[in-house]
Amino acid sequence: MIPVRCFTCGKVISTAYEEYKRRRDENEDPKKILDDLGMDRYCCRCMLLTHKEIIDELNPYQ
Amino acid sequence: MKIEFSSLEEGSASFALDDASIAFANALRRAMISEVMAFAIEDVKIYDNASALFDEILTHRLGLIPLVTDPDSFVPRSKCSCNGAGCTRCTVTLTMSVEGPCMVTSGDLISQDSVVRPALDNIPIVKLEKNQKVVIEAQAYMERGMEHAKWSPTTICGYKNYPIITHDDRCDGCGLCVEVCPKEILLVKGSAIGLKDGALESCSLCRLCEQACLNSGIGDEPAIHIKMDDRRFLFTVESAGALPTVRIIKQGLLFLKNQSDELYEALSEIRG
Ligand code: SF4
Ligand code: SF4
Ligand SMILES: [Zn+2]
Ligand SMILES: [Zn+2]
Numbered sequence: 001m002i003p004v005r006c007f008t009c010g011k012v013i014s015t016a017y018e019e020y021k022r023r024r025d026e027n028e029d030p031k032k033i034l035d036d037l038g039m040d041r042y043c044c045r046c047m048l049l050t051h052k053e054i055i056d057e058l059n060p061y062q
Numbered sequence: 063m064k065i066e067f068s069s070l071e072e073g074s075a076s077f078a079l080d081d082a083s084i085a086f087a088n089a090l091r092r093a094m095i096s097e098v099m100a101f102a103i104e105d106v107k108i109y110d111n112a113s114a115l116f117d118e119i120l121t122h123r124l125g126l127i128p129l130v131t132d133p134d135s136f137v138p139r140s141k142c143s144c145n146g147a148g149c150t151r152c153t154v155t156l157t158m159s160v161e162g163p164c165m166v167t168s169g170d171l172i173s174q175d176s177v178v179r180p181a182l183d184n185i186p187i188v189k190l191e192k193n194q195k196v197v198i199e200a201q202a203y204m205e206r207g208m209e210h211a212k213w214s215p216t217t218i219c220g221y222k223n224y225p226i227i228t229h230d231d232r233c234d235g236c237g238l239c240v241e242v243c244p245k246e247i248l249l250v251k252g253s254a255i256g257l258k259d260g261a262l263e264s265c266s267l268c269r270l271c272e273q274a275c276l277n278s279g280i281g282d283e284p285a286i287h288i289k290m291d292d293r294r295f296l297f298t299v300e301s302a303g304a305l306p307t308v309r310i311i312k313q314g315l316l317f318l319k320n321q322s323d324e325l326y327e328a329l330s331e332i333r334g
Contacts, residue, residue, distance in 0.1 A: 004126040006217075010211060010214070010217040055189045056189070059191045
């Protein structure tokens with residue numbers, strides 16, 4: 001799961017992840033998406049840029 | 063002492079603090095970060111957690127959700143007459159019961175209080191598959207950010223000295239400093255260097271312009287001078303969601319006032 005807040009500054013970034021993921025999969029430029037989502041600082045931007053969702057891979061082993 | 067706002071919104075504010083010492087500016091910064099209280103979830107009873115996340119991780123995620131705080135109708139648990147046991151004057155109970163398949167979000171938390179509730183409803187907590195279930199009861203109370211960052215009402219909260227940019231008459235307007243300025247606030251005005259309108263406050267005091275000027279072979283001193291005003295500060299305060307920024311600033315100032323009153327009283331007692 002995407003971390004609730006940015007590790008560095010504490011801004012809530014998890015709310016932006018769904019939209020980020022959807023638009024990224026539509027091949028939009030990540031820079032533009034992050035700008036639109038109000039991720040001004042590079043700490044918050046890297047939270048979204050570098051996240052790998054693995055919850056769907058874990059779920060079968062419950 | 064004077065405060066002049068250049069922007070004031072609920073989520074973020076920036077202002078210039080005038081005629082103050084650097085000690086006061088830093089005290090205010092620290093007060094806002096670590097002394098202004100906000101609500102956050104601290105104790106969680108887990109009745110059922112069939113999700114892929116461990117109880118601890120689930121609880122940690124719940125703790126980081128900013129809760130709208132109403133400092134007037136609640137007392138901090140550490141100062142409450144219940145002696146830390148938790149009562150309705152200091153503690154808010156939130157419950158959540160969700161069955162998959164779905165995404166559990168902060169909006170699924172049902173608060174017993176009408177004001178103290180998640181500041182955002184769409185924070186994802188955990189994704190549930192079919193037959194997975196999460197049933198919890200959480201207790202939230204007010205604490206200082208000093209105890210744990212989840213209680214801090216701020217995200218970004220800092221200041222810099224107010225920049226003073228001057229140039230002397232050796233400047234020939236060659237424009238070398240304009241090119242290196244990362245904030246792009248300089249421009250050549252005739253045969254001397256000048257500033258873009260209203261751009262002074264974004265100067266980061268990096269002094270790259272001075273360096274570029276020196277490199278042009280002007281001598282031992284650059285023609286542009288970057289100085290800091292040590293009685294004037296530019297603050298940036300951003301709220302995490304628990305309190306509006308104006309409230310954070312007010313509470314921070316109030317904390318400083320109470321502390322200095324206390325010190326004054328203690329000193330007067332000693333003097334007799
Ligand atoms: S100190 Fe840095 S930001 Fe300020 S004017 Fe010089 S180059 Fe630009
Ligand atoms: S580099 Fe020096 S001489 Fe050239 S414009 Fe800037 S301040 Fe003036
Ligand atoms: Zn950040
Ligand atoms: Zn109590």
